[in-house]
Amino acid sequence: MKFTRRQMLILLPAAAVAWEAVLARTPEASPNYKVTEHWWGMLVDISKCIGCGNCVRACATENNVPDGYFRTWIERYHVSDDDLANPVVDSPDGGKNGFPPILEPGGKDFFVPKMCNHCADSPCTQVCPVGATFITPDGVVLVDKKYCIGCRYCIQACPYGCRFLNPKTQTAEKCTLCYHRITKGLTTACCEACPTGARQLADLKNPNDPIHAFLRTHDVQVLKPYMATGAKLFYNDLDGSVR
Amino acid sequence: MNSFKDAEHLLRVALVFVAATVAFVLVRAVLVPRSFGEYGHYRGNAITEIAAQRVVFAGHQACETCHPDVVTVKNAGKHTGVNCEACHGALATHAADPVTVHPPKLDTAILCVRCHEANDAKPKGFPQVVAKDHSSGLSCETCHQPHSPLVGLGAKP
Numbered sequence: 001m002k003f004t005r006r007q008m009l010i011l012l013p014a015a016a017v018a019w020e021a022v023l024a025r026t027p028e029a030s031p032n033y034k035v036t037e038h039w040w041g042m043l044v045d046i047s048k049c050i051g052c053g054n055c056v057r058a059c060a061t062e063n064n065v066p067d068g069y070f071r072t073w074i075e076r077y078h079v080s081d082d083d084l085a086n087p088v089v090d091s092p093d094g095g096k097n098g099f100p101p102i103l104e105p106g107g108k109d110f111f112v113p114k115m116c117n118h119c120a121d122s123p124c125t126q127v128c129p130v131g132a133t134f135i136t137p138d139g140v141v142l143v144d145k146k147y148c149i150g151c152r153y154c155i156q157a158c159p160y161g162c163r164f165l166n167p168k169t170q171t172a173e174k175c176t177l178c179y180h181r182i183t184k185g186l187t188t189a190c191c192e193a194c195p196t197g198a199r200q201l202a203d204l205k206n207p208n209d210p211i212h213a214f215l216r217t218h219d220v221q222v223l224k225p226y227m228a229t230g231a232k233l234f235y236n237d238l239d240g241s242v243r
Numbered sequence: 244m245n246s247f248k249d250a251e252h253l254l255r256v257a258l259v260f261v262a263a264t265v266a267f268v269l270v271r272a273v274l275v276p277r278s279f280g281e282y283g284h285y286r287g288n289a290i291t292e293i294a295a296q297r298v299v300f301a302g303h304q305a306c307e308t309c310h311p312d313v314v315t316v317k318n319a320g321k322h323t324g325v326n327c328e329a330c331h332g333a334l335a336t337h338a339a340d341p342v343t344v345h346p347p348k349l350d351t352a353i354l355c356v357r358c359h360e361a362n363d364a365k366p367k368g369f370p371q372v373v374a375k376d377h378s379s380g381l382s383c384e385t386c387h388q389p390h391s392p393l394v395g396l397g398a399k400p
Contacts, residue, residue: 109364144289180296
């Protein structure tokens with residue numbers, strides 16, 4: 001095939017236009033959602049969690065989480081009366097199938113659901129060398145699968161152990177706070193499936209969100225506040241032994 | 244005397260430098276996606292790509308538009324706060340196509356004990372039983388209707 005100079009001159013700008021279209025390609029977004037109008041977090045009420053594992057299963061179903069890995073999981077704490085600082089923690093299969101009965105008598109026992117804290121100053125995004133992980137303008141920490149090189153820095157940097165390397169894609173993976181749901185006006189899969197309301201999605205920028213009244217009237221904490229991560233996973237009724 | 248008479252080699256270096264700079268700028272423009280830096284040091288389009296993921300749990304609002312009868316029964320009982328898909332499982336496919344996609348039948352023997360099997364770590368006020376001592380092998384719905392579980396309350400469904 002031979003091009004004349006004239007044909008070449010016509011083809012070049014056409015190719016440039018086509019390439020422009022490739023670069024600009026964006027998937028369908030939610031039309032009414034504005035990233036600047038939200039600031040997402042979550043409330044976990046320990047006093048309501050029954051450790052049924054619904055959230056863990058729902059998360060795996062919604063997000064196709066590989067077996068043996070968890071974007072959210074439940075820990076069961078057993079704090080004995082004479083050793084408050086050293087609780088015994090178990091989480092069989094992330095609590096996916098519930099928990100066996102406790103055999104040790106005495107002390108206190110409770111469940112602690114865990115997941116990404118969607119930190120405002122998150123250590124994981126600070127260490128990413130390629131800009132693959134980031135916090136969105138509405139406060140959700142996400143991973144760009146196409147940019148992640150699988151170096152695992154972020155997995156080591158997360159103080160809450162919320163990240164893992166997907167064995168198939170070899171990219172870092174974590175809770176997205178069901179970004180594909182919350183941008184459509186739905187709640188997260190874990191909140192949807194929680195039978196007791198122990199988990200509540202919270203929009204801190206929405207003045208009508210019940211989270212504000214709750215934070216004012218309850219003793220709410222975050223995990224590892226001394227790390228100054230700006231965690232937005234708020235725990236009500238959190239025992240001091242929880243790490 | 245021409246002071247620039249030996250300047251040709253300098254000009255060549257300058258040309259190479261300019262060519263390299265132009266090449267760098269061009270290659271960078273091609274390789275760095277347009278949306279990189281839109282919000283920060285990351286690809287802005289990644290946000291819309293992640294938001295485009297398929298929804299699997301339809302959400303209770305979707306269920307309630309077609310099943311108001313169940314909502315009425317549920318609101319009269321203790322399970323009023325329990326969303327449909329907490330027990331029935333993810334049903335966005337059913338919500339999108341209610342005619343051909345049917346929810347699977349549920350087994351109360353598995354479902355009820357997930358929440359109500361006794362465990363010391365559960366909140367003390369939460370109703371819990373040791374299933375094998377509680378029903379002597381009878382299935383739960385012999386006495387309890389799942390949508391409104393107090394005994395004697397709640398008709399089918």
